[in-house]
Amino acid sequence: MLHVNQFRQNKQNKRQMKAAGKNAAASSKAFEAPDIRNDNSATELSLQRYSIFSLQNVESGHFDVTFLFNEKELYAHSFVLWTASEIFETMLFGVWAKNEPIPITSHSYDDFKEFLTFLYLGQCNINMENIMALVDLSESYNVQILKEKCDQFLTDAKPTVENVFNICESLKTYSLQNALTNLYEFVAINALTILSSQSFLETKKDIVIDIVKMERLIINEEDLFKSVYKWAEYQSQKQKKENPSRLIKSLIKEELSDILPHIRFPIMNIEFLHSDVGM
Incomplete structure (x- = not known):
């Protein structure tokens, strides 16, 4: 008899749980947000x-x-x-x-x-x-939704030689990866022109390293090295003004220390290595 009573009790509990579930679902549906996508x-x-x-x-x-x-x-x-x-x-x-x-x-x-x-x-x-x-x-x-729209805007935008590095710095700061990838593709395709610009001389070292590490950079390694060296000279001159006692050669060496490991010296012309790089 005990087993029969337990069976009935279990069956009653299941009915109550099922009813509660229906009520919860109905309650949830009552508070469901309306679809306003096409609501003028x-x-x-x-x-x-x-x-x-x-x-x-x-x-x-x-x-x-x-x-x-x-x-x-x-x-x-x-x-x-x-x-x-x-x-x-x-x-x-x-x-x-x-x-x-x-x-x-x-x-x-x-x-x-x-x-x-x-x-x-x-x-x-x-x-x-x-x-x-x-x-x-x-x-x-x-x-976040506005940040995503800004990321998309910059991804679709057409950068210029003058503003490309300023935008790069901001994109890295705010981790707008889609736009940054698009911008670096622009740099890679127009590398010879962009790396000869004043804006490149003024950009930050982390961006220079990003550029040097690119696999699809459309510039020969000799010209890349020249541009990077000019960048290091320019940065060193700025530091020299702040600290006149420092030697320019020492400052240039410090600026290049994090960049040179990413330069592909083995593919350079032998004569260039001897005359310009000193290897």
Whole structure:
């Protein structure tokens, strides 16, 4: 009899668990987010919110956050900010939150407004003038989706000899790997021109090492060595001004120490090795 009662109890428990599962599923479905991908009304609401932000009318905008740029103020709505960024959430509602204007000293009014535009609309005007500011802001406020859009913009952009290394440095800083790979391909294809430019002389050593290590660099090893040596001379002259007691040859040797192991000396012309490299 005991076994029969246990069987009935187990069966009843299974029914209860099954019913609970159905209720949970129904409850979950009730709170499921609607699909708004093709919902024009959702877009219209976003545009309405952005329009209020864009007008910056203090009287009708009902703003509750103020950013201060010297004497200029930018107004926003906390709900838009904290739902898009945990950093903003902490700034606005954390233990150290203050109900006063937030000073912004590292970015311009226009760049910061464009950044906030993205939080309101999910899109903004990205161009070569503001791209690095937007990358920095997306990193600082942990807005990953904007950072990804900036990465894609730079991947699709056409760099120039003048700006390629400045962009490289920023991409390495913010780990925008897709754009960096694309930029290095541009350098590899145009190596002879780019490595003869003033911008190359001014670039950082880690980027020079990245370039020298490239397998598909379209430049012969002799010209590569000459460009790298000129870079080392230029960098050494700058250091010499800061520390006049140092010898130029010693400074050049230090600059080249991390780079030379990646130069392919065995494929160089023998005469060049003797006359220019001293081997």
